[in-house]
Amino acid sequence: MPTMNKLCADVAAAVRANADALTELDRAIGDGDHGANLRRGFDAVAALGAELDAMPPGQALQKAGMTLVMKVGGASGPLYGSLLMGIGKSLAGAANPAPAGGTPSPSEIAEALRAGIDMVRQRGKSDAGDKTMLDVLIPVCEALDEGVSQSLPIPRLLDELGAAAARGLESTRALRARKGRASFLGERSIGHLDPGAGSGRIIIDALCASLRGTS
Ligand code: ADP
Ligand code: MG
Numbered sequence: 001m002p003t004m005n006k007l008c009a010d011v012a013a014a015v016r017a018n019a020d021a022l023t024e025l026d027r028a029i030g031d032g033d034h035g036a037n038l039r040r041g042f043d044a045v046a047a048l049g050a051e052l053d054a055m056p057p058g059q060a061l062q063k064a065g066m067t068l069v070m071k072v073g074g075a076s077g078p079l080y081g082s083l084l085m086g087i088g089k090s091l092a093g094a095a096n097p098a099p100a101g102g103t104p105s106p107s108e109i110a111e112a113l114r115a116g117i118d119m120v121r122q123r124g125k126s127d128a129g130d131k132t133m134l135d136v137l138i139p140v141c142e143a144l145d146e147g148v149s150q151s152l153p154i155p156r157l158l159d160e161l162g163a164a165a166a167r168g169l170e171s172t173r174a175l176r177a178r179k180g181r182a183s184f185l186g187e188r189s190i191g192h193l194d195p196g197a198g199s200g201r202i203i204i205d206a207l208c209a210s211l212r213g214t215s
Contacts (some may be wrong), residue, residue: 001103002210004052004060010215012046014206015039015199022202025195029182033074034195041072041080056100058092061085075180076196079120079133086119087112106157110144117141124179131175131182131189136168136200158208165204172197 002010015022019035026034045064052060065084068077090112091097091104098104104112117137121127128138143164147157170193177189180196209215 002213003101004055004057005049007207007210008042008048008052008064009046010210011203011206012042013215014202014209015042018199018202022195022199025193025198029177029185029189029192030195031181034076034199037072037074037076038080038199041068041077044068044071054100056092057098057102057104058088058090058094061088061091064088075124076133076199079124079196080199082119082123083116083137086116090115106144106148106154110141110148113137113141113144126179129175130179131172131177131194131197132179133194133196133200135172135175135194136165136197136204139164139168139171140200140204155212158212162205162208165201169193169197169201 015035015038019039021035022038023032023035026032045067048063048067052064055063061084065081065086065088067081068084069081071077072081091108094104094108094111098108117134120134120137124132124134126132126134128134140161143160144157147160152160172194173191175190175194176187177183177185177194182189182192182194206215
């Protein structure tokens, strides 16, 4: 299992590498700042560095979430921040929370992701089908639940998460945006991928690659 510091560094590197593509998606149906917003946010999380490894995973993720809320001006900062804070709070509140350097169990991670997504739903007053990051996060969470209940081997489970993220992103193309700036376009948002779903897929893929040890 990579350290928390390494996971965050790998996500930040993937966001940086894909920032221009995310900005392109946001230029089509938003205001063209999504890549820059997330790059600023995840660079700040990665800059926490070894400080993250000194904390239990639950606390480290809450700290990372607060950093995103503070550093990112756009809608996506508070939303991704809520996601990480919700995940972190759930992990920290587990019956036997993993200590610094420890790894929560797959079922604890599945439960935590559900809690994080609920925080995004509440903060964003949004849900599946609104053409947002949730259209990637919710299918990934469902795939994780399913994989954990079937006790899939970790490499297979990671494949399923990647496939769910890819399908979720693609599903946003046909949707009409009901939340965020893209909703101002109404029908004209149809036919474009959602930028936040795009970053969701990039983040999930980066985490999976990091967990496989291939990055
Ligand atoms: P802004 O829209 O303020 O410029 P960003 O461009 O960084 O912020 O992020 C836009 C993304 O945020 C959207 O593509 C969408 O996925 C996500 N988003 C916006 N509003 C909501 C919401 N209410 N609930 C969930 N996600 C949202
Ligand atoms: Mg934007």
